Amino acid sequence: MLPSQSWHNVGRRSLRGLTRTTQSTLQAACRRSNPGSRRPWTVPVRYASLQAGEDKTGHINAGPNEGILFFNNVFPIQVRKILGLPMPRILDKLVSPLMSGTDPKGVVERVSAKRNLQITGTEVLPRMREGGAFVKFTYDESTSASEVEKVLEQYLIDEPVKPWWSPWKSISAKVVKGRPWVEDLMRMPAPRLRVEFASGEAGAPVTDAVELSQEQLFQFFRPYGKLGDIVMQPPDSKILPKFAYLDYSSIGKAIMAKNCMHGYLVSEAEGGGKKGTILRLKYEQKIKPRYIRDWIVGHPRIIIPIVAALIAGTVAVVFDPIRTFFVKAHITRNFHIEDNKWYQWIKGYATEIIHGGKHDDDDSMDALWDDRKDNINQIQTWLMETADTFIIVQGPRGSGKRELVVDQALQDKKLKLVLDCKPIQEARGESATINAAALSVGYRPVFSWMNSISGMIDMAAQGATGVKTGFSETLDSQLSKIWNTTTSALRQIALDTRHKNDKDAHLGDDEWLEAHPERRPIVVIDNFLHKSQEGGIVYDKIAEWAARLTTTNVAHVIFLTNDVAFSKSLSKAMPDRMFRQISLSDCSPEVAKRFVITHLDADVEDDPPPKDGSCKKLPSEHRTDLGELDTCIDLLGGRLTDLEFLARRIKTGETPTKAVHEIIDQSASEILKMYIFGADDEGGNRQWNAEQAWMLIKELAQKESLRYNEVLLDDILKTGGESVLRALEQAELISIVSGANGRPSVIKPGKPVYHPAFKRLTEDKVLKSRLDYAIFTNLSKIENATIDKCENELLLLSKLRSQPAQTTGRVNYLLAKLMSSQSKVEKYELEMKELKKVLGKEY
Numbered sequence: 001m002l003p004s005q006s007w008h009n010v011g012r013r014s015l016r017g018l019t020r021t022t023q024s025t026l027q028a029a030c031r032r033s034n035p036g037s038r039r040p041w042t043v044p045v046r047y048a049s050l051q052a053g054e055d056k057t058g059h060i061n062a063g064p065n066e067g068i069l070f071f072n073n074v075f076p077i078q079v080r081k082i083l084g085l086p087m088p089r090i091l092d093k094l095v096s097p098l099m100s101g102t103d104p105k106g107v108v109e110r111v112s113a114k115r116n117l118q119i120t121g122t123e124v125l126p127r128m129r130e131g132g133a134f135v136k137f138t139y140d141e142s143t144s145a146s147e148v149e150k151v152l153e154q155y156l157i158d159e160p161v162k163p164w165w166s167p168w169k170s171i172s173a174k175v176v177k178g179r180p181w182v183e184d185l186m187r188m189p190a191p192r193l194r195v196e197f198a199s200g201e202a203g204a205p206v207t208d209a210v211e212l213s214q215e216q217l218f219q220f221f222r223p224y225g226k227l228g229d230i231v232m233q234p235p236d237s238k239i240l241p242k243f244a245y246l247d248y249s250s251i252g253k254a255i256m257a258k259n260c261m262h263g264y265l266v267s268e269a270e271g272g273g274k275k276g277t278i279l280r281l282k283y284e285q286k287i288k289p290r291y292i293r294d295w296i297v298g299h300p301r302i303i304i305p306i307v308a309a310l311i312a313g314t315v316a317v318v319f320d321p322i323r324t325f326f327v328k329a330h331i332t333r334n335f336h337i338e339d340n341k342w343y344q345w346i347k348g349y350a351t352e353i354i355h356g357g358k359h360d361d362d363d364s365m366d367a368l369w370d371d372r373k374d375n376i377n378q379i380q381t382w383l384m385e386t387a388d389t390f391i392i393v394q395g396p397r398g399s400g401k402r403e404l405v406v407d408q409a410l411q412d413k414k415l416k417l418v419l420d421c422k423p424i425q426e427a428r429g430e431s432a433t434i435n436a437a438a439l440s441v442g443y444r445p446v447f448s449w450m451n452s453i454s455g456m457i458d459m460a461a462q463g464a465t466g467v468k469t470g471f472s473e474t475l476d477s478q479l480s481k482i483w484n485t486t487t488s489a490l491r492q493i494a495l496d497t498r499h500k501n502d503k504d505a506h507l508g509d510d511e512w513l514e515a516h517p518e519r520r521p522i523v524v525i526d527n528f529l530h531k532s533q534e535g536g537i538v539y540d541k542i543a544e545w546a547a548r549l550t551t552t553n554v555a556h557v558i559f560l561t562n563d564v565a566f567s568k569s570l571s572k573a574m575p576d577r578m579f580r581q582i583s584l585s586d587c588s589p590e591v592a593k594r595f596v597i598t599h600l601d602a603d604v605e606d607d608p609p610p611k612d613g614s615c616k617k618l619p620s621e622h623r624t625d626l627g628e629l630d631t632c633i634d635l636l637g638g639r640l641t642d643l644e645f646l647a648r649r650i651k652t653g654e655t656p657t658k659a660v661h662e663i664i665d666q667s668a669s670e671i672l673k674m675y676i677f678g679a680d681d682e683g684g685n686r687q688w689n690a691e692q693a694w695m696l697i698k699e700l701a702q703k704e705s706l707r708y709n710e711v712l713l714d715d716i717l718k719t720g721g722e723s724v725l726r727a728l729e730q731a732e733l734i735s736i737v738s739g740a741n742g743r744p745s746v747i748k749p750g751k752p753v754y755h756p757a758f759k760r761l762t763e764d765k766v767l768k769s770r771l772d773y774a775i776f777t778n779l780s781k782i783e784n785a786t787i788d789k790c791e792n793e794l795l796l797l798s799k800l801r802s803q804p805a806q807t808t809g810r811v812n813y814l815l816a817k818l819m820s821s822q823s824k825v826e827k828y829e830l831e832m833k834e835l836k837k838v839l840g841k842e843y
Contacts, residue, residue, distance in 0.1 A: 058183055060125060060134055060176075067145045068176040069135045069152070070259045071104045072252050076165050077131035077189065097133075102163045102171050104135045111155045119148055125182065130189050130255045134180065135173075149175040174224065174256055178279065179263030187283055191228075191254045193246040194284040200265050200276025206241040210273035212266065214244075220279070221246055224260060225253025245284060258283065320485060323443055327489035330442020331417045331521060367594040368400065368587060368640065369408055375582050379409040379558070382580055386517045388550045389577040390570060391558045395584030396751065397732065398641030401560045402526055404584065415493055415521040417441065417486075417555075422527040424538055430475045433538065437479055441486045476537060483545035490521050490555045513553040521555045529563035536569070543573035550574070564729065564736065586638030586752055593629050595640075599647035628656040635660050637752015667757040671697070675733050676771070687727035691778045692716055694771040696734060696747070701758035706747040708736065715779055769838040776828040776835070783821040783828070790818040 062068050074097055097103040108121040123136040139148060152173050160170035195217065197209040212220075214230045221227065231245035248254040262281045266272030296303050329335050369376065382391050393401050410416050419440045427433040438446040495509055497519045504515060513520065525546060529539060546557040551574075559566065570579065587595065600619045620626060636642050642663065649659035675693040678686075695716050699706055712721045725747070729736050732750040739745030749755045762768055794814050797807055 058181055060136070060180055060182055062136065065141065066122070066136060066138050067148065068180070069104070069108075069137060069148075069173050070132055070176055070180070070256060071102075071107070071135060071171055071173045072130075072132040072256050073163065073166060073169055073171040074102045074104065074126070074133045075128050075131045076163075077129075077251065102161055104133050104173075107152075107156075107161060107171070107173070108135060108137060110159075111152055115151050115155055117148065117151050118143055127182070127259070129184075130259070131252070132255060132259065134176070134182070134259070145175050149173075169252075172256070174260045176260045177264050178261050180259050181262050181280075188285075189251050189255050189258075190283040190285050191248045191251045192284040192286040193248070193254050193258055193281050194243055195246060196241045196243045196280040196282075198241055198278040198280055200272065200278055204275060208273075208275060209241060210266075210271070210277045211242040212244070212271060212277065212279075216266075216271050217244060217246065220261065220264070220266075221257050224257035225249065241280075247286070254283070257281070319445065322445070323485050324489045324492070326444045327442050327486050328493055331415060331489065331493060333414075365400075365403065365595075367591055367598050369404075371587065371591040372400075372404060372408075372584075375404060375584070376409045378582065379405065383409075383413075383522065383556050384518055386514060386553075387580070388553060390546065390550060390574065390579045391556065392566060392570070392579050392581045393558065393560050393584065394564065394566060394581060395562070396586075396639070396735065397562050398639050398751075399584040399586065400640045401584055402524075405524055405558055405560060410522060410524070413522055416524060417490070417521060418524045418526060419542075420526045421538070421542065422530045425527075425531050430478075433475060434478050434482070437482050437538075441482065443482050443485055446482075476541065479538070479541045483541065487545070487549060487554060490523070490549065494520050494554060510553065517553070517556070520553065522558065523549060523555045524558045524560065526560045528559045528561040529566055529569060539569055540572070543570055547573040562732075564738075565726070587640065587643070588638060589630070589633050592633045592636075592638045592643050595643050596629060596633075596647045596650070597626070599644065600650060625655045625657075632656040632660040635753070635756045636663065637755075639751050639753065642751070642753050663753060664756045664760055667751070667753050668760045671733070671754065671757055671761065672767075675728070675731065686731075687720070688724045689778075690771065691775045692724050693728065693733060695775060696728065697758045698762055698768075698772075700734070700747070700749055700755065701762040704748065704755060705737075708744045708747055711747060715782060716775060718782070765838055766842045769835045769842070773832055773835045773839070776832045780825055780828045780832075783825045786821045787818055787825070790814045790821070794818075 060068060104124055105121050108119060111117055112119050118140045119137045120139075121135050121137050125134040125136075127133055137148070139145070156170060156172055162168075162170045195212075197211050198206060199208040201208070211233070214232060217230055218227065226249040228247040228249050229245075231247070233239065233243050246254075246257070248257065258281045261279055264279045266277040266279065268274055268276065379391065379393075393405055395401050406416070406418060424433060424436045424440060427436040434446060438444065491509075491513075494513055498512060499505070504512060507515065523546065525542060528542070546559070549555045550557050559570070563569075567579065586592075597620045600623075632646070633643075636646060645663060646656070646659050649662065650656055654662070675688075675697075676690045695714065696706075696711070699711070708725075711717065711725070714721075717724060725734070725736065728734050729750070733754070735748050735750050736744045737746040737748060749758065794811065797803075797811060800807070
């Protein structure tokens, strides 16, 4: 006898090409060689993976006295769902029927031997995707196919065959009644079958097919398993061919019904009509109701805000600790290589080699710090106290506020955060502002570009649902996130210095922070209220954040500002506190002179001595022109930036007098550009005009100071005079000094060097004539407007029928006012006539 092939060799040595003639010849030969055998020997069972049917026709044919059985649960369906992918050989062996005991050939042989049933398995066609197999069998004339089916079913009930991968479910078998369609399409089995009704006559139209009723379908398909439902095609449906849906309780029963009943011809006696009706079956993927998804899609007004909240919460959980870490690293400077002592040593050594060991110009600042030692000590003392209020250092630009606080008062303080408001305020657009704010505190990662994208999503969702989703965030909320994260980092830094062995370790965090003001970090807010006229949202948020830091004892806050009206902004954030304030003024003449001389000598002190053995002379010792410094400093004043500029010009070889005159000329040009000729630029955003600025320049050139209220009485400042003065103070053309009770009392030049610059401008006849002419023109317009008003009112009074005695006083008042204005106009006209002569002669 020929050895049978094994399952795992299916497809390797397939006998698919073996024809029926060859099979018959082999059978005859075997009978002749074994005439005494009790059972005729058959050709070895043909195990072939015919996923597309015999000869890839899609069908299995059966001859006379030949039938087809379908066995299910031979292969695991769930594993075979990935049949399209390469499977490991070991897995193929583990699920093979020989290994699992579900070999259909063996089942047929055992039934034939044990139940005395004359059947012989001739061919096995596995259906791995459906987890079953077709088995062709032959039987003698004394046995019918229905009898074979009954005996086989009873045998599988009496002796169930269960695979190892499904011990609770045995295999079952049924005789194939139709003409099974064996296909290898990418279709997965499903518990729902679609039954289409086709005509039994070849080429007949689909309309000739008879649509079976639910009772008939139940009769044909119920033997294959429990039916959940039978869904008929709607009567008014125009879809052809007609069809019905059969819902089985499990996928295995639907597989059995599909493979056994596909192609079955319903005869006229069974209700199939005269031509008969063919049943064509295919799997139908049942669309499961997705209640949750449908509810989500149908309620965007509820779901979108919830999704936004979940996203925001997830982002907060994931990114907030990372951002806090980076802010802490920015404040403590743990990852800044510049603070490493070895790096500083190498840098200092290299600097000495390259620059010859010369000191920086910062040595010249020692004279200034000696003069301001009291201010430095005062700031250091305040930082040791518990008072929860702001420390404010106010002074004009160039007065050395930042150097005083950061480089001197906080020189030994490691835990400090310097926040510069200037780049934040000057940033254009919300994304740039957020980036600048985040960069100033080390807040990263920051997704500022997401703000515009989320804004568009929010706008689209609002247009669709009618409500705000909350995806987008305003600049206010973004800045709040940055400051809140910074607050958390500052609090952690302060508490990191706390030890378990401290005497007050039993105190809570808040009590400990209040008891140890020296352990708190220091926040320095520089350039506060820089360009405050362009919008205050940034400054309001910073002030509110600083107030929280101070009142919760998280950090000390020091404001550095040029604006004299800082209290107005800070009082909104902290209305119930008195601020600690230091006002920096210009240096005294003695300190200014020492500053310049020290600046000149700084580069020469470390030079090697002369080769001839003579003593090294400093510039302050051998220069003969330094005696001019007293006069020059009187002109220049004590502004730190101006003094440094003077010292650098003297270093280049200029005499002090020439250097000062150059600075004065440069300041005069700056005044013309910024306050006179540029007064009407920038789209009219400035709150003063050229005539008002020139009037102050001309008056301050004659006097070093003006009375505040007297200036307001000038005709050119009649309307909006105080706002004009405040705007010019903000622009630093003038400075307003407050007297008793904090009221403004004196007006001075914005910088000391501006006073000689004002004089230089008034000495220019053409410029003075041109601007005076503009002032008189403006004043003439004002007086002419007054005359028009008086004339109109007099005209109105003259129209009265009888002149009441009560109008006499008003008429006299209007006439006197009209006469006064007319006198002024005539005076202005004479002045303008003289000025025209100057403008016509001079260049």
